[in-house]
Amino acid sequence: MALNPGIAAKIAATSDHARHGTCLRCGAPVLRARAGHVAALDVIADPQPLDLHGEILARLDGRLTWRLITTALGIQRIAWRSPTVPTSDLVIADHTCPPQPIQEALL
Ligand SMILES: [Zn+2]
Numbered sequence: 479m480a481l482n483p484g485i486a487a488k489i490a491a492t493s494d495h496a497r498h499g500t501c502l503r504c505g506a507p508v509l510r511a512r513a514g515h516v517a518a519l520d521v522i523a524d525p526q527p528l529d530l531h532g533e534i535l536a537r538l539d540g541r542l543t544w545r546l547i548t549t550a551l552g553i554q555r556i557a558w559r560s561p562t563v564p565t566s567d568l569v570i571a572d573h574t575c576p577p578q579p580i581q582e583a584l585l
Pocket of ligand 1: 501502503504505506573574575576
């Protein structure tokens with residue numbers, strides 16, 4: 479039995495499946511997912527994978543990092559990343575908007 483497309487979309491929106499989109503503030507491309515099953519977090523992450531150096535810089539910047547898992551069916555998932563456990567998955571970090579210019583009238 480095939481799922482109603484609307485129901486399938488709602489299930490996907492509440493899962494850890496990564497959805498490509500754009501940041502509502504700065505318009506940058508991002509990945510969104512609800513990572514975790516018990517105490518899930520809404521994740522908005524930059525889609526560019528990080529190397530170890532980039533991950534360390536992201537952590538020092540206070541950003542959480544995540545595993546970007548591609549399943550055998552080609553579905554991308556975002557999962558919690560423990561920095562003390564080595565991973566062979568791609569690692570991505572929370573999105574932060576670039577600094578915006580401050581209007582002088584507000585100062
Ligand atoms: Zn942004």
